[in-house]
Amino acid sequence: MSSDRIRSSLLRDRVVSAEAAAAFIQPGETVAMSGFTGSGYPKSVPLALARRIEDAHVAGQDFRIRLMTGASTAPELDGALAKADGIALRMPFQTDPDARQRINAGTLDYIDIHLSHVAQHVWFGFYGDIDTAVVEVAGIREDGSLIPSTSIGNNKTWLDLAKKVIIEVNDWQPEGIDGMHDVYYGTALPPHRKPIPLLQVDDRIGETSLRVDHDKVVAVVRTHGPDRNSPFAPADETSKRIAAYLIEFLQHEVKKGRLPANLLPLQSGVGNIPNAVLAGLSESGFRDMAAFTEVIQDGMLDMLRDGVLRVASCTGFALSPAANEEFKRNIDFYRERIIMRTQEISNHPELVRRLGCIAMNGMIEADLYGNVNSTHVMGSKIMNGIGGSGDFARNSFLSIFLSPSTAKNGSISALVPMVSHVDHTEHDVSIIVTEHGLADLRGLPPRHRARQILDHCVDPSYRAQLADYFERASRASFGKHTPHLLPEALSWHQRWLDTGSMRA
Incomplete structure (x- = not known):
């Protein structure tokens, strides 16, 4: 050096x-x-x-x-x-x-x-x-x-x-x-x-x-050493379907006048599904957008290069090796369009609310009423951590959670009677999207939220099982506001631990 x-x-x-x-x-x-x-x-x-x-x-x-x-x-x-x-x-x-x-x-x-x-x-x-x-x-x-x-x-x-x-x-x-x-x-x-x-x-x-x-x-x-981030896999059909449902929803919100034509500042978690969403936004005609987020990944770099994204604010990068080389090769171009801030500013709740961010994050599971677990497998084993998802979910204009409807070759449902750990309460969750559809939970009481999730997000192989739980809980004599059968609420998780599958 x-x-x-x-x-x-x-x-x-x-x-x-x-x-x-x-x-x-x-x-x-x-x-x-x-x-x-x-x-x-x-x-x-x-x-x-x-x-x-x-x-x-x-x-x-x-x-x-x-x-x-x-x-x-x-x-x-x-x-x-x-x-x-x-x-x-x-x-x-x-x-x-x-x-x-x-x-x-x-x-x-x-x-x-x-x-x-x-x-x-x-x-x-x-x-x-x-x-x-x-x-x-x-x-x-x-x-x-x-x-x-x-x-x-x-x-x-x-x-x-x-x-x-x-x-x-x-x-x-x-x-x-x-x-x-x-x-x-x-x-x-x-x-x-x-x-x-x-x-x-x-x-x-x-x-x-x-x-x-x-x-x-x-x-x-x-x-003299490179940053190390894993390359992103090409978007699979599940990711593309999740992205398509979300983009259709955003286009609908623009038509309704609830969002401007260039949307509001985007926040995106890291991973293949958010990258697929970003790619879909580019292909759907949105322009002159901005991002106020924690991390810039490959998809946002592409959007900046293509003129879809006007400016991006972040505190760090999560770029594949190929995107890292693109970033370094055209650093003068990106320096005019990227602003890197301290973490206490990039994730500041008051700024997220002031700017009206559209927050898009992943999850491990959600329950019938929209509570989200983004950190723990079966309630006890940490995966990574809450990161900045809570900073954005509670304070954003739209709080969106994205996930495939199943995991572990279908043995786990991402939609369950009750989450085994709560990171984001139902009060902080606006939209849930899986490859089967989008549940708009805004302005709905708990039982109506459950219907949205059942009708639009649950994998068909689990839909009857979850609907049965909900119907029996709704008929129970104790508590009609947020119906639960406490002896069964976490039985799906216990069944997976005992048998390797949540299916009854």
Whole structure:
């Protein structure tokens, strides 16, 4: 790496190896690292730390850390530290299989919270002090300010509050990303908060770099490593059908005058179904749209390139390797159309409500009345976490949840009598879409919501079974508002655990 990426002579003098940097992290520390959905996470120091932890364990020493990030990261961070049994506590979101296994085995404590809450809860002191921050950047300016890389996440908070700071300067990241970021320093603690002056998706309200107290920087590490996100599979027929139902609904809302012709700012979760929806929007004639979301994935990059999307605001990327190369190749084009913000702004509930976002997120299951479980399998086993879906679902103009109607080769129904875990209550869910149809739950009391879900979303192989439960619950003498048969409400889940299928 040339010295051009580290233009501050003061910080250039602190360049050390990843191993030397990792030596600053001590057992039991709370360590806050950059990273959001496989982008912008440190590539070298976590690996060196994992090796150090493994050596300590061989020597019979206890060495684990409390780990905070923006969201999920990648094998070089979550994976390496989990395999080394180096994490005592993890928050706020993860997707790593080794970490997940340990969480569900009860050997790794996990705090699953709304992403918009992380920075403010840390500022409030709910999790104690941050001992060390490890943050990837794309470069360091002459004045020592930091050029963020492909995610910002909670980096502002980590740099502000950490006692020690380790910086990874990754020259794999495009130099042209400089200027894409908007770091807002106007937040304050209650009761001294002021309104955030963001009125439109493309408003810039902050700075293009991150501040850091140079006295806290103990190490700078040069790296060259790619972000790691899995390639998206081509949309299957199920995803295409889900997308078609949703797009038909949005077109109907435009005709009714409830949405403008260019819709309202889009928020999209990550995955093949949201990508299929984005592709469908492009093909359906929508233009001049905007996105106010957490993550830009391949579909949004395509929409920007094709002129379908005018501007996109995010805090990180989830791009396939091919899309990453497209992004780097045409970075000047995207820098004019993408604004990257801190996580506390990208997910801020008040901004989501003010802008009127259309929120599109996945789910594990929903029940007859529209309560949604997006985190736990069979009520107990964590999958990934709530992420930012709650920030958007509760505050959006339209709260939409998308899912295939079945899982595990049809042995599990995604529509059940009662969800085994609640992340989004019926009060926060507007629309549910499966490959069989769309249930519009707006303005409906519970039993009418159940009819919509039964008629439009449930897989035919489960429809009679679920309708039978609902009819018998509705005839029961106790409680007609939200009918349930408590001895049977979770029987579908228990049947799957006992027999491998929810079918009666």
